[in-house]
Amino acid sequence: GAVVSQHPSRVICKSGTSVKIECRSLDFQATTMFWYRQFPKQSLMLMATSNEGSKATYEQGVEKDKFLINHASLTLSTLTVTSAHPEDSSFYICSARNGVGTGELFFGEGSRLTVL
């Protein structure tokens, strides 16, 4: 199946710093990528939809100035958690939609963020 790479897989940072997470589609072009957040024993919650070459669309309740999303190319989207605080600690997962075939979503391995 299609491969989506996410980096870093784990990051620990101090409160107040910013953290960037990268999501790459390795073997297909993804015009649309999605960013999810998952708390322990909870489902995936969609944070935002990232469209190549345009602004991201954020879900209700997600602060766009807090979670900056850039989708500069057809294979790369980045999520930057700005001025991170302990409550931002979570598992962040990206997904990319393959525009051919069933067009279903393929997920990255996730990035576990811990803010001290």
Add this chain to the structure above:
Amino acid sequence: QKEVEQDPGPLSVPEGAIVSLNCTYSNSAFQYFMWYRQYSRKGPELLMYTYSSGNKEDGRFTAQVDKSSKYISLFIRDSQPSDSATYLCAMRANSGGSNYKLTFGKGTLLTVNP
């Protein structure tokens, strides 16, 4: 009522058992139904994809969709310890584009004991 309801378990079965996982939903606009498997601290992996009502089989996995009851199921035959994971149902209404929004269940944690 949440849009998608899924019993979080945990569900523990012996190796070789038939496993039945299910979700109910309230949004009648959902047309596309998926099952994802998620191992601990990993991203979800697409297992099954079904459009509208009906059955779909892939190896030991069978997905069923009953739109009249708003109920979907995933059956695992001859379960193996390697099947131990969290299983997430997901569904969406439209056919694609940038509004490609999946709604997930909470996931059911399955353990298959050798």
